[in-house]
Amino acid sequence: MEQEITIKVDGAEHRLALDTRTTLLDALRERLGITSPKKGCDHGQCGACTVLLDGRRANSCLALAVAHDGAEIVTAEGFAGDGYLHQMQQAFIEHDAFQCGYCTPGQIVSAVGMLEVAKAGWPSHVTEDLDTEDVSLDDEEIRERMSGNLCRCAAYANIVPAIKEVSGR
Amino acid sequence: MKPYSYVRAQDVGGAVAALAEAPDAAFLAGGTNLVDLMKLEVMTPNVLVDVRRLTSDSIEELSDGGVRIGAAVPNSDLAADRTIRSRYPMLSQALLAGASGQLRNLATTGGNLLQRTRCVYFYDTTTPCNKREPGSGCSAIEGHNKNHAILGASEHCVATHPSDMAVAMAALDVSAPVFKYGGKATATDLLHHVVYASATGLAYSYLDRSQTR
Numbered sequence: 001m002e003q004e005i006t007i008k009v010d011g012a013e014h015r016l017a018l019d020t021r022t023t024l025l026d027a028l029r030e031r032l033g034i035t036s037p038k039k040g041c042d043h044g045q046c047g048a049c050t051v052l053l054d055g056r057r058a059n060s061c062l063a064l065a066v067a068h069d070g071a072e073i074v075t076a077e078g079f080a081g082d083g084y085l086h087q088m089q090q091a092f093i094e095h096d097a098f099q100c101g102y103c104t105p106g107q108i109v110s111a112v113g114m115l116e117v118a119k120a121g122w123p124s125h126v127t128e129d130l131d132t133e134d135v136s137l138d139d140e141e142i143r144e145r146m147s148g149n150l151c152r153c154a155a156y157a158n159i160v161p162a163i164k165e166v167s168g169r
Numbered sequence: 170m171k172p173y174s175y176v177r178a179q180d181v182g183g184a185v186a187a188l189a190e191a192p193d194a195a196f197l198a199g200g201t202n203l204v205d206l207m208k209l210e211v212m213t214p215n216v217l218v219d220v221r222r223l224t225s226d227s228i229e230e231l232s233d234g235g236v237r238i239g240a241a242v243p244n245s246d247l248a249a250d251r252t253i254r255s256r257y258p259m260l261s262q263a264l265l266a267g268a269s270g271q272l273r274n275l276a277t278t279g280g281n282l283l284q285r286t287r288c289v290y291f292y293d294t295t296t297p298c299n300k301r302e303p304g305s306g307c308s309a310i311e312g313h314n315k316n317h318a319i320l321g322a323s324e325h326c327v328a329t330h331p332s333d334m335a336v337a338m339a340a341l342d343v344s345a346p347v348f349k350y351g352g353k354a355t356a357t358d359l360l361h362h363v364v365y366a367s368a369t370g371l372a373y374s375y376l377d378r379s380q381t382r
Contacts, residue, residue: 020175044271044272062275064175121249124265130255148271
């Protein structure tokens with residue numbers, strides 16, 4: 001059963017006729033050739049498929065494409081431009097915050113989305129004062145807020161400092 | 170995943186009618202639980218009725234000092250809401266204790282209440298499970314049930330409801346959601362059903378008849 005949708009990905013608009021079962025992840029990877037969102041678990045547990053969906057980080061493997069007609073999506077590819085990288089991408093390189101790299105695009109998108117809401121004062125499970133206006137991102141906060149992104153190479157020891165550096169800017 | 174057709178309900182009447190026409194239909198909101206279950210073919214609706222944009226996604230302060238939470242409010246927004254954080258910190262904490270930032274952004278308040286149990290036999294389509302296949306039996310009673318109900322279980326089901334949020338809401342004595350349909354207001358004690366059914370199993374199915382299959 002096919003249905004047509006329009007989505008904007010990394011600034012470009014695409015019109016697609018899709019099987020209703022297609023997830024956003026499969027639409028991006030298989031139909032549009034945008035392969036930075038990765039298929040890890042395909043069940044919303046590993047975070048490798050993380051994209052910004054209408055400005056917020058989300059697991060694209062659990063989002064049905066037909067349910068997000070008109071959505072604006074940003075992937076890790078969309079952060080970089082001709083000859084420059086996003087500061088989060090740069091920080092991951094400088095801190096050697098990956099080994100195999102499979103989870104990295106998801107980690108980077110997730111980190112960018114996470115910093116946005118931390119700046120807005122959103123608490124996490126480890127925030128002591130729920131009423132706080134000002135969230136300070138120590139290692140514990142970063143680990144908790146990034147808990148939706150797994151790294152099988154266990155590059156966490158370098159991922160945390162990379163994100164911390166960008167959060168301090 | 171089994172094939173299905175997708176419709177976006179335009180209003181509450183349309184959503185109810187769509188379900189009446191297709192008994193194997195299911196309501197879709199954030200999809201974080203349903204889509205996962207469909208991939209595993211634990212749930213196999215033939216029609217998905219998208220209700221995410223139908224219900225309120227706002228949190229309103231009421232004149233009586235209470236708060237009304239729309240069914241489409243994402244879990245992340247509910248946890249971060251200033252009023253909820255200062256007045257009902259237990260609710261924020263319960264939400265933040267579950268899932269991940271990505272999932273909480275997609276998941277809705279209504280969907281959180283209506284999510285299905287994480288009982289391994291519910292997920293294992295090769296074993297009997299009354300929740301998945303009413304009348305087939307309960308594998309958990311004599312099986313791996315360390316994380317199952319101690320109080321309020323029945324001979325039909327010993328699964329627990331997976332929602333941390335629902336537990337906090339029950340503790341906070343959240344009142345009945347009111348559905349206005351066809352000019353008549355019907356109050357359903359949804360939370361009562363959720364909490365009661367999480368212990369006793371079968372009554373839970375009545376919350377959403379599409380989920381009995």
